[in-house]
Amino acid sequence: MAGAYDDRDGKIWMNGQMVDWRSAQVHVLTHALHYASSVFEGERAYNGKIFLSRQHSERLHFSAGELDFQIPWTVDEIEAAKQEVLTANGFTDAYVRAVAWRGAGEDMGVAAARNPVNLAIAAWEWGSYYGDAKFKGAKLDIAKWKRPSPETIPVHAKASGLYMICTTSKHAAEAKGCSDALFMDYRGYVAEATGANIFFVKDGEVHTPKPDCFLNGLTRQTVIGMLQDRQVKVHERVIMPEEMESFEQCWLTGTAAEVTPVGQIGDYNFEVGALTREMSESYEKLVRS
Structure with a gap:
C-alpha cells in the first residue's frame, strides 16, 4: 500500500466502528486541530502480534490523563480494536497508530x-524508519530547539503538540542530508532524537540520558533490560554534548526506529560496532519471538 495517507484502500477503526479508509475523517473545527488536544501511540506488529501492545494502550490512557481528558474506551477494548484492524486489513507485519483527541463540539x-x-x-x-541507515549508521543533525522543562509541558505524555519542534528539526536535518536531529534539553544536556531515544557506548559500557524531561520509550526500557540481562553496565545519567567526542558507538531506539545504529552526530563520528549490531539483531529476534 502506498500513496497519500488519506487516499488508500483498507479499514480504520474509528469510535467503535470499522470504516472505509477514505471515510475516516474529522471536521475542520476539531479542537485537536487548533489546540493540539491529542495523544497517540506508534506500535509495530510482528508475525501478527503487536509488540508490547498492552503497555502502549495503557500509556495512551496515561497520556490522555496528562492532557486532562479521558478516553471512553478501556484498555481491553483498545486491545481488541487493534487486533480487529490488523485482521480487517490482512496484516501480520505492520505499523499500528492509535490516536485519541478532543473533537468538534x-x-x-x-x-x-x-x-x-x-x-x-x-x-x-511500513519498513525501516531510517531506510538503509539501519545498517550503515544514521547521520544526525543537532537541533536548534531544546526539549523543554517539565514545569512547562507534560513531558512524559506522548502528546501530538510536543512533536511540533520534532517536525521542524527533522525538516532542517533532512535539508542537510541527515536522517534525523538530536535534541539537547533545556539545561543543555543530551536528550533524544525527534522520535527516538539515544544510547552511547564507551569501554564496553552503555550510557543513555535520564528521561526526566522527555519520553521514557518502551523500546528504550526493553533495550536497557536486554543489556542488563547480558551483564552490560548501563549508566542512565546526565550527558554533556562534548562527551560525544569520547563515545565509540551510538544507536537510537524507538518503535518506528527499532534499534538503529548512528554513524555521525554533527561533527562527532561513531563506529557501527559489535555491541550495536548485537543489540539490533537481538531486538529483531525478540520482537518476532
Whole structure:
C-alpha cells in the first residue's frame, strides 16, 4: 500500500466502528486541530502480534490523563480494536497508530470540556524508519530547539503538540542530508532524537540520558533490560554534548526506529560496532519471538 495517507484502500477503526479508509475523517473545527488536544501511540506488529501492545494502550490512557481528558474506551477494548484492524486489513507485519483527541463540539476556544473525545486506530505496512541507515549508521543533525522543562509541558505524555519542534528539526536535518536531529534539553544536556531515544557506548559500557524531561520509550526500557540481562553496565545519567567526542558507538531506539545504529552526530563520528549490531539483531529476534 502506498500513496497519500488519506487516499488508500483498507479499514480504520474509528469510535467503535470499522470504516472505509477514505471515510475516516474529522471536521475542520476539531479542537485537536487548533489546540493540539491529542495523544497517540506508534506500535509495530510482528508475525501478527503487536509488540508490547498492552503497555502502549495503557500509556495512551496515561497520556490522555496528562492532557486532562479521558478516553471512553478501556484498555481491553483498545486491545481488541487493534487486533480487529490488523485482521480487517490482512496484516501480520505492520505499523499500528492509535490516536485519541478532543473533537468538534460546543466549545471552540482553549477550553474544550464539553467536546467529545474520539479514538481511531489505523495500521499500514511500513519498513525501516531510517531506510538503509539501519545498517550503515544514521547521520544526525543537532537541533536548534531544546526539549523543554517539565514545569512547562507534560513531558512524559506522548502528546501530538510536543512533536511540533520534532517536525521542524527533522525538516532542517533532512535539508542537510541527515536522517534525523538530536535534541539537547533545556539545561543543555543530551536528550533524544525527534522520535527516538539515544544510547552511547564507551569501554564496553552503555550510557543513555535520564528521561526526566522527555519520553521514557518502551523500546528504550526493553533495550536497557536486554543489556542488563547480558551483564552490560548501563549508566542512565546526565550527558554533556562534548562527551560525544569520547563515545565509540551510538544507536537510537524507538518503535518506528527499532534499534538503529548512528554513524555521525554533527561533527562527532561513531563506529557501527559489535555491541550495536548485537543489540539490533537481538531486538529483531525478540520482537518476532
